[in-house]
Amino acid sequence: MLLGPDELEKAVAILKKNDVLAIPTETVYGLAGNIYSEEAIAKIFELKKRPLNNPLIVHLHKMEQVHEIVAEFPSKAKLLAEQFWPGPLTLVLKKGNNVPDLVTAGKDTVAIRIPDHPVTLALLEKLPFPIAAPSANPFNRISPTSAEHVHGYFQNTLAVLDGGACKKGIESTIIGFEGEEPILYRLGSISKETIEELIGEVRVQNKAKAAPNAPGMLKKHYAPTTKTYLTDNAQEMAYMTEGKKVGLLRFTGRSEDPNYRHIEVLSPSGDLAEATANLYGALHRLDSMKLDMIIAERAPHIGLGVSINDRLERATQ
Numbered sequence: 001m002l003l004g005p006d007e008l009e010k011a012v013a014i015l016k017k018n019d020v021l022a023i024p025t026e027t028v029y030g031l032a033g034n035i036y037s038e039e040a041i042a043k044i045f046e047l048k049k050r051p052l053n054n055p056l057i058v059h060l061h062k063m064e065q066v067h068e069i070v071a072e073f074p075s076k077a078k079l080l081a082e083q084f085w086p087g088p089l090t091l092v093l094k095k096g097n098n099v100p101d102l103v104t105a106g107k108d109t110v111a112i113r114i115p116d117h118p119v120t121l122a123l124l125e126k127l128p129f130p131i132a133a134p135s136a137n138p139f140n141r142i143s144p145t146s147a148e149h150v151h152g153y154f155q156n157t158l159a160v161l162d163g164g165a166c167k168k169g170i171e172s173t174i175i176g177f178e179g180e181e182p183i184l185y186r187l188g189s190i191s192k193e194t195i196e197e198l199i200g201e202v203r204v205q206n207k208a209k210a211a212p213n214a215p216g217m218l219k220k221h222y223a224p225t226t227k228t229y230l231t232d233n234a235q236e237m238a239y240m241t242e243g244k245k246v247g248l249l250r251f252t253g254r255s256e257d258p259n260y261r262h263i264e265v266l267s268p269s270g271d272l273a274e275a276t277a278n279l280y281g282a283l284h285r286l287d288s289m290k291l292d293m294i295i296a297e298r299a300p301h302i303g304l305g306v307s308i309n310d311r312l313e314r315a316t317q
């Protein structure tokens, strides 16, 4: 069932009766439920087929709610929140006693953010509780950036609040803390450089160590079902593609080439933010074309290009 932005009351009713609903955010669509409802949270894990040890992000409506959820708010976290909320930044902080263990997978920290989407902010304002929402894709699949993507995954088992295409297009950047020291758990819609302009150098969680803390850093994630190869230059893969139906995903450049069945150009003008916004939509389209393989070219490794390349690497493990 698709709900229009003018049907907020229906969305409110679904969440109040402990059911779940897909919601739009500026990053990707989320699969939302009342954080205080064990029934709703259990349903999120079940629908996504997500392991119970992988915690959820709590979505708030305004800064004043943070104290309901967290026990400590380090000064650099506060600076980041003031700068980037509402927006694609998730903070992992020491959790308060109210937050159910199911949401945080038993951790003593909780992930929180205020999303920047008018429909979901209006929804949150009408609710007497925060909502937990992982990305609205089955475990290990590409995150949805449109209501149609969500519907494609869950069909009629899930109501979707339609807020149009997600403007940022990849997940939020996740920052945690060891004491006062900030640590980047997941690259995302805000580049590392942009974060560092505000709070100074940020350590990147080493990948081997990352899995227990942020399973979003798991190697295989965000993956198409079509075999996908990553390269700096698609020409170098030419020997593999003869006689095959091949799709090409490239950062910029021409969209016509007889060697490929279909080409997705992420940004004709070479703009990294535009390319980020188009990334998952392009992967979804390529993945639905019954190709023999997808070849993806890396983006320039700077700013949001680092986040794009991170997702491409996970898509091709």
Ligand code: TXA
Pocket (backbone or CB within 6 Å): 025, 027, 028, 029, 030, 031, 054, 055, 056, 057, 088, 090, 092, 104, 107, 109, 110, 111, 115, 133, 134, 135, 136, 170, 171, 172, 173, 174, 185, 213, 214, 215, 216, 217
């Ligand atoms: O942009 C986003 O962040 C989207 C939208 C819907 O808000 N949500 C999203 O949620 O990407 P999800 O569940 O797909 O990814 C959240 C990541 C997971 O990798 C999870 O392991 C990590 O956040 N996470 C959640 N709570 C955590 C915690 N307490 N400590 C460390 N990592 C945590």
Ligand code: MG
Pocket (backbone or CB within 6 Å): 134, 135, 143, 216
């Ligand atoms: Mg996810």
